[in-house]
Amino acid sequence: MVKGCMVIKPNGYAVWEKLQRDLDTRFKETGHKNAYFPLLIPMSFIQKEAEHVEGFSPELAVVTHAGGKELEEPYVVRPTSETIIGHYFSKWIQSWRDLPLLINQWANVMRWELKTRMFLRTGEFLWQEGHTAHSTHKEAQEEARRMLNIYGDFAETTMAMPVIKGDKTDSERFAGALKSMTIEAFMQNGMALQAGTSHDLGQNFGKAFDVKFQNKDGEEEFVWQTSWGVSTRLIGGLIMTHSDDNGFVVPPKLAPVHVVIVPIYRKEEQRAQILEAAERIQQDLQKNRIGDWPMVVEIDDREGYKPGNKFYYWEKRGVPLRLELGPRDLENGQIMSKARAGKSVEKTAWPLQGDEGLSEKIMKLMNDMQRDLYEAALNRREKMSMRIDSYDEFKQIYSKGSVFSHVHWCGDSACEAKIKDETTVTIRCIPWDAEEEKGGCIICGKPSNKRVLMAKAY
RNA sequence: CGGGGCGUAGCGCAGUCUGGUAGCGCGUACGGUUCGGGACCGUAAGGUCGGAGGUUCGAAUCCUCUCGCCCCGACCA
Incomplete structure (x- = not known):
């Protein structure tokens, strides 16, 4: 290789x-x-x-x-x-x-x-x-x-x-x-x-x-x-x-698989019954579309693995939604749902029949997750974004890792190079939405009228 | 290219100092019992110990050379 x-x-x-x-x-x-x-x-x-x-x-x-x-x-x-x-x-x-x-x-x-x-x-x-x-x-x-x-x-x-x-x-x-x-x-x-x-x-x-x-x-x-x-x-x-500690997280619009159904059963006759119900749900859900693509629903009917093992397997791969279907659910006319990410990640029982069908619930959840992922990512960025006005403070902060900092820069590539040499931090861009603000270059103090975005970069 | 580290089963490693039948965990295959958050028992398969040379009765282990990979310092989406 x-x-x-x-x-x-x-x-x-x-x-x-x-x-x-x-x-x-x-x-x-x-x-x-x-x-x-x-x-x-x-x-x-x-x-x-x-x-x-x-x-x-x-x-x-x-x-x-x-x-x-x-x-x-x-x-x-x-x-x-x-x-x-x-x-x-x-x-x-x-x-x-x-x-x-x-x-x-x-x-x-x-x-x-x-x-x-x-x-x-x-x-x-x-x-x-x-x-x-x-x-x-x-x-x-x-x-x-x-x-x-x-x-x-x-x-x-x-x-x-x-x-x-x-x-x-x-x-x-x-x-x-x-x-x-x-x-x-x-x-x-x-x-x-x-x-x-x-x-x-x-x-x-x-x-x-x-x-x-x-x-x-x-x-x-x-x-x-x-x-x-x-x-x-x-x-x-x-x-x-x-991604989080449990592995990959894929936004619904890009997910290769949107929903995985994990069947749960003890006896052989339960297995047949549950798989049949799971397949009906699968067929029904796959009529939906997410973006330009049909919704993909997998049934994990592998034998020899306990459900918990399957849960971890699909979580690692970032599948947005898991549905669990067991004998208890069939009795109660419900299905257990567990979202991979987003604001509503708690395991919830959803009725299989009702005013709002399963499809509608899932489509709504996909939309919400798409939005929640964006908001969560934006929040993380905001928490690690700051304005910095002194080079000492700048060096101090970047000695411990990286953040998004907004600093004044005079426009001289010599000042830019000095920062890069001393800290490995670079000017990522001069943001289009940077507001006008009078200030002095963090290195030389010469006038600057807006802040630039700085960070360590891949 | 300079400094450091590592090459042993598919993956992760122990064994090397002090030479003596090549091991452990995970995974894999088969059989059985299991199944609502990583199951268990039994059986089995799987190795040019990175390569070459040397020392020795005997080398994963010691010596010499060599190849490859990873990490740290100089370029970039």
Whole structure:
């Protein structure tokens, strides 16, 4: 097994498929079309944009031999596709009528990392990269901002993961971009996770790859481009946002399995009776839909395991709701329900017949859980967020771990670097919703008119 | 690449100092009894002790070399 590569087993991959479908729908709703570009990129392409090469060369995997011979020109395994897409855009675009060109690609990429971490930083990962070309800078800027907003909305409504939207500082900018924007998520240990980025590429790649169009006045101009991406890192974010001591917690909108029914019985005739009832409930519930997907209901009829063992098994996997069905329940016309997370986690008896059917109850519970998970995550973040105005206090707090801090910063990258060197804490973003406030840089004291978000980051 | 640690059953480990039949827990398979918060009994399968060389009557254990992995210090979604 190559270091940094990962296998995503079915349960995890099912989560990825749901993330993917949801995002893909959002991209298509905003006019983007999917396409696919090659895995291998000629080295010379990467070298065309100066800052891009410099940024990526330390983490490139390069193919030097193929077909039993050394290649004349090495190929890099794509770390991202701006260059090869720039190459094709220059062939596809001639006129302002060809713009905007709105392309997305679902692909794997490889970045040779020194330190890897499951889902959060892997050598190979799956992602989506949007690449667009526009006739004006303003339009490209709007596009980049629109896509970051889509990421933000997606993270909060589908993943139940609160994020802070903002601009990256120059030192954290994507190699080759004019400006990078980010959604920063809060992990339960106080660290930040860059969960998605969107870049205003300006004309940098247009110039490097000669992507020109003729405008309405008949003049040639370079296109204005954007790129934006989220990756399987989101699964890591999901895990580190919602999991608890009992294991994984999956928001209903992303759950591969929504409900598990654990049958409880002693005698053989009870078993038959209970499984029959469980199957009826299963069929009934599976008529529901959660988001774009049918509700998935599993019956755990494995023999040789006691119910308690099954409870722990499904909790570990994050299934939102467990239903227990035993002889006592059948007698009383009820079923026991136990939610995995949310405000109503107490085990409750639900009547099988009544004014409100089981389906309605469960759909309501799924909605509530989705909301509760978001609120709980937001509360955790708020509890570990603070304003800090003295560097001594800052160092003191971060010597013990990480929090989200809001501090004044003058905008000078030297002050930013000093903090990073001394504390490993970085500026995660300049939040869009930061309020105007007069203050002094935490390092040099020079004036600052708003606070930036700082944290240790994955 | 510098410092530290570890390679023994699918997983987690003991055994190494002081050489003498390769073990324990979990898991797995089969049979039985169980079943409302991690069941129990019985039986069984499963090992090039990371690799190579050496010392020895005898090496998981001692010596030499080697490979791999993990943690800590310099890059990044």
